[in-house]
Structures are given as structure tokens and as C-alpha cells.
Amino acid sequence: MRAAPEPFLHAQQLARAGRLGEARAAYAHSLETHPDFLPGYLALAGLAAHQGDTAAALAVLRAALARAQGNAAARHAIRRPLAELLAPLRPTSWDARLAADIGACLADDQLDPQPLARVAAALLLHADDREPLWPLFLTRCINTDPAIETRLVALRDALTATGDTPPLLPALALQAFASQYVWPAPDQPPTGLAEALVQPPTRFGEGPAWQLLAQRVREATVERELAAALPGFAAPQGLSAQVQRQYEAHPYPRWQAPPASRRTDFRPLLEALPGVDRAGLPPAPLSVLIAGCGTGYEAIDLARMDPSLSVTAIDLSRASLAFAQRKAQELGVTNLRFFHGDILALDRLDETFDVATSTGVLHHMANPHAGLASIVRTLRPGGIVRLALYSRRARAPVRAAHARIAERGWQADDAGIRAFRAHVLTLPEDDPLALLRQSDDFYSISGCRDLAFHVHEHHYTFPEIAALVAGAGLRLVGFDASPEALARFHEAHGPGADPLDLSLWDEVEAHHPYLFAGMIQFWCQLAM
Template sequence: MRAAPELFLHAQNLARTGRLDEARAAYARSLDAHPDFLPGYLALSGLAAHLGDAAAAIAVLRAALARAEGNAAARHAIRRPLAGLLASLRPTAWDARLAADLRACLADEQLDPQPLAGVTAALLRHADAADPLWPIFLTRCINTDPAIEARLVVLRDARIGAGDAHDPLVPALACQAHANQYVWPAPEAAPDGLLRALVAPPSELPDDPAWQPLARHLEDSVIELGLAAAIPSFSDPAADVSIKVRRQYEAHPYPRWQAPPASRRTDFAAHLAALPGIDRAALPPAPLRLLVAGCGTGFEAIDMARIDASLSVTAVDLSRASLAFAQRKADALGIANIRFVQGDILALDRLGETFDVATSTGVLHHMADPDAGLASIVGVLRRGGVVRLALYSHRARAPVRAAHARIAERGWQADADGIRAFRAHILSLPADDPLAVLRESDDFYSLSGCRDLVFHAHERHYRWPEIAALIAGAGLRLIGLDASPEAITRFGAMHGAAADVRDLALWAALEAEHPFLFAGMIALWCQKL
């Protein structure tokens, strides 16, 4: 009998040559012969998922978990792809096995729980309030399901009405309310005592394990206050728009993420050298100095620092509150190659430094003068250096512009009451109303998220010719688009495999047929001439 690695390599070779059905059978044979060989399970599950058989892929990972009992590292390695598969499910009936899978994945603090919010909420539609999945869902995820939100508000109000702070669901409901920044409508009756934690941050909590998730959130806020005061600064914003944007993110740092990105070790310099239009000869040599211009709460900056420890990362933002959140996360992860600095992108020259690479994701479109903002970034970039930009698409943001018009019409302000009133209106709309699509955004379900989504202090949306002009005006050359696999597939289907992915006119034609293809942002790689 061949050894497991040999059988495994044989299956891998079949997969590489496109003989996928044969590869699947070969992976299965290797596991039959060597049922404790973890890479075989991961490969077989991945191939089954690639072939569209999600149920089989999940079954393989469940079998792997059974084999890995007592091996924490192996179980985490299995739960990561399992969580990815589960996230796409939308069950229409109760499934005890799925509930057990979700509890296990949500309990793994190394996994990002938020992608599992949709499937968990869909399953909980078919559960009673005593099911053990409720507390772990409410303390680990922000709910993004309108029907579950309505049910949670009823559950909250019933407990307030009963005056029972000892109900086992109260601590989890309080944690959920704190996580979404109390975005739900206020109850008719004002709660007393410990029940006030359901509608506002509590001043103290009992020494009870059930209240520990909320206690940790509150402790994190205290830590961030201390960190914010110690963040170094190189400038304060001068422009009125910048002042308003800073004020927004000081009040509502966004996003308040939980688990760090699943960063894979990468030679970042090699990644840049592989971009389709890069001038490799002009690219600065490694080790690279990276500027994150507008880092917010640090998710991207921390991801970059983790994927390549040789990078020296400087992350800049207007908001001390956002930077403090980022610093707390970086400290918890033990990241040594990153520093956070408060300041205005327009004053980057005051840093007195130059960089090899810069990223600015979702930032320029919130500036009064995006051209000046990009010029400032490019000004501290070495010649031949690379910058990644991400901008709002004019076409994809049509529902947001419609929301802006409705907000102006009703006179809702960008405060808690205005945001709650807007949300109540959107939740009341029929499914076919154009604004109802906003309910599909995760950002709709928290106060900071909804403010960023439709109540932002300032934003603009870009058409493709405007993007081309922005890049050219900054002395940059487009070297690639950072598009999703779906977008790349559609681009090839419309324009052919030989089409130049740097041709923005071709992307404009594609987006005209698929208007929400860039519902997130349009991300581009450019090189300084």
C-alpha cells in the first residue's frame, strides 16, 4: 500500500492537470487508507467545494473534526474552511448538526464570527429563545437579519416589561445591544437597574460569567481611551470637511471588527512584481516601507503587517479613537512592524519620510479635494513606488444617493435618533422598494455602520473616466485592478481572455450590465512615473 503522502501527491497531480473527478476519487482513496492524514481532508473538501458540492465538502470537514479530537491546532485549521462553507448556507428548517457546527465555529476566537451571522440568524428563525445557539450568536456577531432584529427587540422589551434581570438571555441581549451601539428603537418603558444595560452602556456589571462578554467590550473601551491619548500626531485637519469627517469617526470608529484577517504569509515585493503592468526595474527594492493613508480601525494595516514581517508599516488616520482601536488590536496580536500616527493626509509631508508603497482604501472619496489628497500621498512615494486606491463606484452607490435624498427630504440628522428613524423607515418598506436593498448591507445593522453607509459627513462617487483623470492627474500609471473573482470571470466572458484588464472603458461596459459588481469599491493598483 502506498504511503499517504504518495497517494496525496498523486491526487494533487491529477487536480493540477484538470482531472478533477479522478483527483476527487484519489483523495478519497488516500483517506480510506490513512484516515488521520489531515491534508487529505482539507484537499478533498476544497475540491468538492470547487466542484459545487458544498454538502460533501462540509461532510468531509466534519469527518476531519471527528478525527482531530483533542488537537486544538488541527481543529482550528479545519474550522476555518468549514466556517467559509457554512457562511453561504441559508437553512429553511432547524438542523441540529448545523447548529453544533456553528456553535463550534463561533466559539473559535481566531475566526471572524461576522461572516457566520447570516447563516446563524437564518437557523435561529426556527429555534426557541432557550436554544444555546442564541447566547453565542448574540455575543459574537452583530445580527444582520431584519426578521431576527424584530424578534430580538420583542425579546428585549418582554424582559424589560417583566423586570427580570436574571433571565438567562439578558446578558447576551445586552452584549448585542452594546455591539450595535444601541441602534434598535427605544423601548416604551424605561428599564431599571441592571436591565438598563439593554439600552445604554452600564456603569457596572455583576461578577457573573454570563456578563463577561459585555464586560470585555467595556474594558476594551477603557483601554482605548488610554491608548488614544498616547498616539503621536503630525498635524490637525484644517479643511472643514476633514474636521467633520474626524468628528464622525471620533464618535463612531468604523468598523469595530473582532477577529483579525486570516493573513497568509506572502512575499509582498514578489506580489507587486507580479502585477500585470508593473515596471519591475523601477520598483523600489525590499524591504519595503508601506504607508496606509487613512487606516481607520486598522484592519487593512494589520493585515499587511502580518502577511509580510519584512514590511515597515506606517498607518495614518484623522481619528484618535479609530487609531486607538487599531493599536489595541495590534498590541493583542503582538505586531512589531507597525506604528499608528494621527494626522491629515493633506499634510503627509510633515512626516518627513518617504515610502515605497501606499494604500488608501475608501478614503479619497471622503475628502473635499480628492486630487489634493492623492497628490499628497504620491508626494511621499518614491519614484517607481506603488499605490493601491479604492473608490466608490457611481453606478453601484445609486441606492445610497437615493437614501441621501430621502434623508434630506425627511430632515433626519446624523445622530442616534435620526439614524434610528431612518432605519425604521427602511425596515417598513416593501421588498420591491429600491431603498429596501439597503437592508442587505451589514453596515445597516449598527449605529456606526449605518452612519458610514448613508449619513457620512462627505462623500463622492466615481465614474470610470473620472478615475482615469484622477490617476493621470497624480502622475500615476494604472498597472492593475484588484477585482473579485466574479468580476474577473465576467470581464473575461464579455471581452475575451486576451482583453487588457487595465482598460477602464472595458470595465465601464461590464459594470453597465452588472451595476452592483463594485458594490464595495473599485480597487486599483498604480505606479508612480
């Protein structure tokens, strides 16, 4: 690795000392004398972004990209922070330079494209159909903008009516496939290659976009073969069997880009949890259970992050597991096993683990206490469990959706989901259900079913979470919160307040009910 130049090291010292203005000037001087030193650009851009100067940070990263022509690894390292800067932007007019930035990030197949969907859509609202950003957006992202959806549906209907095959057809077909044909059906069935706009195609045109669509269709066949061969330990029963049927029909989420490969030792991350008993932690190498892995994003992330881990992932949906296994095989992940079975029957695995995670799973069980107890019984003394559960306050729009769905009699099939979405898209902004349009999940069949049509879900208050943890013989040792949530917490309770005090979080959430619109995520430890 190239040694850091002295001006860069001096700038780092200033930044560590909190002298940020001087540090920023020093980083700029470092780049003047050492213009090919990539970390200098990343540090200067990061500091400018930290100070709220997004325009300057973007300018630095653009300069870095220009300097890194021909160096694929360097360009990827630059595009990652560039994408993070771009994602929150909402342009109100056309900006060719911004379009080039977004296009550069979407062209990097190692970056997760979905966080860029909203900024790309906001920009494309001001572009005609010939703009080169369109095919990149349609093939890499799932659209999450209602106005863009209206435009895409109109384009699809025009194509189905005329039978034309313009250059944008395969990209639009990829978009329709990725969203699982969530848009309303056209008035007349399409013919020829345009059939790919309303159903998985059996024939394809020429060119990269058609080849990519053919690959996506083949992947579905591979997954069916993998699903049939998966080892299992217990068939789901009762409500678990109903949940299983949902995810067999609609695996969720069907993610594209793999998790960023962040090579690091996992055990020090556990040791850093603020309330953990470090002496009681099991020794490395660690074995990890993913209890309810879905389509495998978290399991693959952990396995790639620390190859010393032995990761076992279970789920009740063979279709979801097959998606996960295909992705793991494509990425060359070898320290990860998949099993089909029910969390309530984990004892049949006849294994114990040092760490368990269960993200967005227990709240879909008939008896979450029993599900957590089953997970805890697999933990070794001092073991860690990470949980993520729905917030009762934040899920208020979803409860309103459940009531509206029951009132209208919509079924949890493709037709019912499309009818529900059509209804929500017509609602005024002040309707409680209009908030659902802000969720990425609203824009695909499997996502919308998970969001609003789930077979069963329980929503938690902070006192209920405290009771769940205590009832399982666990102790809260860590709490994951966004920067916004932490800022609200310290604003309400002061910088010295204990973030492991759930009663304090309950007070904060009472004033900011959508603070945990994703899930409430926390870490617990089993007593020795």
C-alpha cells in the first residue's frame, strides 16, 4: 500500500483534534501536492459532507473520478461515497452533471442501486425518453416514485397499443419484471416482444438489456431446482404454515447488489456493545444462527464480513432460501449453510450457537415469546442475540391499511394487491394511507404484500420489548438507532442519558412516532 504523504497525515491530525476548518484546508493542500493520492480525495469529501457542504464534497469526488480513469478499484471506492451523497438529493430541474454522477454510480454493479432510485426519479421527471439515464434507471432500480410510475405505465400502454419495439422496450420490460408486474393491467394485451411488459417472457430480442432479462428468467428456474434440494428439519405448522405460503409465492426482498464486503472481525463488534459482559462472550471462532433469514441478505453479509464465522441460516420458505443460496453461490460464500424449517423446532437441529439474529421475524409468529425462547435455547452461555421488531406507533399506517383491505375485501393475490395500490395512489397527501407511498416496498408485488397484506404481525411498544427481553432471560446490551433517532434522544434527555434505557426511548418515540418506521433493533446477552 502506498505510504500516506506528510501533508495528508498533518490534515488527519488536525481533524482528530477537532480543528475541522484547518483540516479541510490541509487536505486541499495535500491534494495540490499529491494529486494522485486517492485517500486524500475521500477524506476531503467526507469532511466537507460532515460540515454540510454537499456541493463541495461532490466536486471533490468528481475530480477524483476524473483522476482515476482506468483504475476500476479506485473508481468503485469513489462511487460508494458519491452514491451516499447523491441519495438524499431531490432535484427540481434537469441537471446534466447530476445525471452523469447518478449514471456513474448506477453503472457500478457492485453498488446497491436502490438508494439512488428516488434521486434518479426526481431528475428524470425533467427529462424526455431519450435521456441515457433512463435505461440505467429502469434496469438497475425499482422505481419508487408515483409520478414516474404514471409515466412508465403510459409508456407501456403506448407500446402495447402500437406494437412498436423502441430502444427503451427491454429496459422497461426489466423494470416490469423486477416489480413483478405490479402496475395495472393494460386495456389490451400486448403482442410480440412487448408481451415482456406484462409477464415473464419466453422470447427475447437482441442486446444487453434483453440478455439481462433472459438471465433473470433463468435464475427463477435455478431457484426452483435449488428449493427442491434444500435440507430441512421441521415442516412449519399452524400460522407458520400460512406465513410459509406467503413467502413461497412472494419471496421478499428480491435484492440485486450484494452487501458491501466489509472484511472485519465480528467479535470486536460484540465487545464494543455498551452493556455487554465482555468476559462472558464465547471465544472465537463464533458460530452464528440467522433465525428467519428470508432471501439471505443479512446471512451473506455476515458470512462475507468475517470468513471465520460459521453461519447457519434457517427459514420456513424454500423459495426464499433458494434465492439466498443462489446468491451465496454466485458470490463464492462457503461458510454459510441453509436449512428449511420452523424456528419453533430449532431443537431438532441439535446444535448450539454463540450468536443469533432474528430480523423482522418474531413479530410474524403466533407466539413471539415462544419463538424467542426457542432461539435462546440454542445459545451458549454468554451468547448474543440481535432482534428487530415492528414499532406499534410507526406501523399505524399499516394498521389503517389492514382495516381498508378488510373493508374492501381485497385478497392477498396479485389482483388484490394491484387494486389496493391503485386506491392508495389516488388518495390525497393527508390521508393516513398516503404514507405508504413513501415505502420502497409499495412498488413491487412481493414488497407490497409484505408491507400491507401480511398473514400476521404484532406491533411492539418499548415496555413490551422490555418484557419480551426479560421474559426470555436476556439482558439488553446494545441499541441500534439512526443518527436522527440518536439526535432526538440526546435532544430530549441530554448527552449523558443511557441509550439502553427503553423507557427513555418510549418518551422520545411518543413525540416522534415514525422514528422507527423500519424496525426497532437491539442486542441482548444471555447470562452465564
